[in-house]
Amino acid sequence: MSNPQQLRYSKEHEWLSAAEDGVSTVGITEHAANALGDVVFVQLPEVGDSVTAGESCGELESTKSVSELYSPVDGEVVEVNQDVADDPSLVNSAPFEGGWLFKVRVTGEQEELLSADEYTAYTAG
Amino acid sequence: MSSTPLRHTALDALHRSLGATMTDFAGWDMPLRYGSERDEHNAVRTKAGLFDLSHMGEITVTGPEAASFLNFALVGNIASVGVGRARYTMICRADGGILDDLIVYRLAETEAPEYLVVANASNAQVVLDALTERAAGFDAEVRDDRDHYALIAVQGPESPGILASLTDADLDGLKYYAGLPGTVAGVPALIARTGYTGEDGFELFVKPEHAVELWQALTKAGEGVGLVPCGLSCRDTLRLEAGMPLYGHELSTGLTPFDAGLGRVVKFEKEGDFVGRAALAEAAERAESNPPRVLVGLVAEGRRVPRAGYAVVAGGEVIGEVTSGAPSPTLGKPIAMAYVDAAHAAPGTPGVGVDIRGSHEPYEVVALPFYKRQK
Numbered sequence: 001m002s003n004p005q006q007l008r009y010s011k012e013h014e015w016l017s018a019a020e021d022g023v024s025t026v027g028i029t030e031h032a033a034n035a036l037g038d039v040v041f042v043q044l045p046e047v048g049d050s051v052t053a054g055e056s057c058g059e060l061e062s063t064k065s066v067s068e069l070y071s072p073v074d075g076e077v078v079e080v081n082q083d084v085a086d087d088p089s090l091v092n093s094a095p096f097e098g099g100w101l102f103k104v105r106v107t108g109e110q111e112e113l114l115s116a117d118e119y120t121a122y123t124a125g
Numbered sequence: 126m127s128s129t130p131l132r133h134t135a136l137d138a139l140h141r142s143l144g145a146t147m148t149d150f151a152g153w154d155m156p157l158r159y160g161s162e163r164d165e166h167n168a169v170r171t172k173a174g175l176f177d178l179s180h181m182g183e184i185t186v187t188g189p190e191a192a193s194f195l196n197f198a199l200v201g202n203i204a205s206v207g208v209g210r211a212r213y214t215m216i217c218r219a220d221g222g223i224l225d226d227l228i229v230y231r232l233a234e235t236e237a238p239e240y241l242v243v244a245n246a247s248n249a250q251v252v253l254d255a256l257t258e259r260a261a262g263f264d265a266e267v268r269d270d271r272d273h274y275a276l277i278a279v280q281g282p283e284s285p286g287i288l289a290s291l292t293d294a295d296l297d298g299l300k301y302y303a304g305l306p307g308t309v310a311g312v313p314a315l316i317a318r319t320g321y322t323g324e325d326g327f328e329l330f331v332k333p334e335h336a337v338e339l340w341q342a343l344t345k346a347g348e349g350v351g352l353v354p355c356g357l358s359c360r361d362t363l364r365l366e367a368g369m370p371l372y373g374h375e376l377s378t379g380l381t382p383f384d385a386g387l388g389r390v391v392k393f394e395k396e397g398d399f400v401g402r403a404a405l406a407e408a409a410e411r412a413e414s415n416p417p418r419v420l421v422g423l424v425a426e427g428r429r430v431p432r433a434g435y436a437v438v439a440g441g442e443v444i445g446e447v448t449s450g451a452p453s454p455t456l457g458k459p460i461a462m463a464y465v466d467a468a469h470a471a472p473g474t475p476g477v478g479v480d481i482r483g484s485h486e487p488y489e490v491v492a493l494p495f496y497k498r499q500k
Contacts, residue, residue: 034146037146037157037158037161037162037358038161038162038163038452040428040430040452040459041428041429041430041452041459043429061428061429061430061452063162063163063358063362063451063452064157064162064358064451065432066430066432066482092161
């Protein structure tokens with residue numbers, strides 16, 4: 001698997017796109033999606049919610065487990081991916097594209113996010 | 126986590142070459158899934174799936190008194206099992222608590238009666254120790270054969286056709302819960318019509334050195350009909366839909382077979398004493414007069430998945446506990462098995478929910494199983 005170069009990554013396995021007009025997209029990585037197995041339910045934050053870097057803002061359920069969804073940045077949720085709510089398998093089939101989770105107006109970064117190469121090395125270990 | 130190194134089956138390299146995600150299951154490094162566990166599950170329901178179950182614990186019991194010994198050691202009437210047949214049974218403690226659930230196969234007669242006892246991987250040593258101890262005074266030998274068998278299962282509606290293309294054995298004459306010696310793809314095997322999926326299927330006990338050859342032959346024979354390799358993840362959802370108990374979830378030393386709704390496996394009418402008889406007779410009466418919690422099925426109205434250990438609630442009170450839960454690929458909804466107070470156990474009982482991380486989600490109480498195949 002390859003992690004897109006233009007994204008940045010958290011150690012909790014979320015990805016963050018470069019901001020456009022202050023808004024970034026968040027999803028989980030292919031590595032995380034593979035580790036979860038078939039995702040069957042995604043609970044996303046709601047539009048207007050404040051999210052805080054490193055704190056839980058939703059959950060992902062797979063056949064075997066439930067995992068917290070952590071926000072990689074501080075900000076306000078401006079859009080959620082209704083397609084994923086309706087068809088959670090998008091997280092498995094297209095984690096970096098159609099399986100994106102929410103868009104956030106970024107107000108701050110607390111965490112040190114990783115580059116694609118750093119994240120690849122992090123998950124190889 | 127224990128520091129004991131994981132055990133590997135004879136098919137380990139093959140699983141890795143297939144890209145399996147592996148998991149530690151009862152000290153064995155086993156395939157959890159190869160690709161999508163939902164696809165694997167659906168393949169078994171509609172076509173066929175191939176499983177490595179070599180972690181299961183095989184124990185051979187032989188000798189002139191093998192039958193009377195097993196009747197004493199186990200709760201079932203093993204003496205009534207004919208040659209070539211199998212029986213689902215349990216081994217209990219003197220206090221009636223379940224040590225394990227088992228399948229006992231009566232093998233072909235050679236010099237003396239011979240039985241193959243198959244225990245759960247997690248309990249194999251416990252069962253072996255208990256059988257060895259209980260064999261004192263019987264002319265019967267208990268032999269640890271865990272390393273002498275690999276176990277490959279082919280399950281699903283296409284499995285009879287797949288197997289038939291590789292063996293001359295009389296599969297039509299092989300009934301559910303029967304087993305016969307035969308040759309599959311040139312490999313000597315005990316061919317058993319058993320499984321843990323709720324589908325028709327076979328379990329093939331072979332020597333470990335033949336496992337790869339057999340797996341590859343089955344894979345090739347199943348190519349045209351949708352056979353896929355399947356991991357333990359889908360095995361768990363398949364057995365859950367079929368309402369089959371799993372030791373450590375629905376079964377434990379703290380429960381008798383009657384508590385688990387499986388009192389039918391205890392045969393009081395058999396000859397002689399057996400370990401647990403007195404305690405089980407009391408448990409049977411208790412279950413009749415004053416039933417404790419009852420094992421039921423729960424089907425979600427929402428999409429959040431109940432997990433083992435979650436509380437079952439009604440009117441703000443805890444009335445039970447989930448023992449197994451998963452999203453059901455066949456029903457398309459989360460399902461669970463749970464022990465609930467008898468007052469809430471009737472199918473359709475209103476107001477029952479599961480506490481999913483603090484939020485009470487509505488669930489429907491249903492009779493088990495969730496899924497029964499059309500014959």
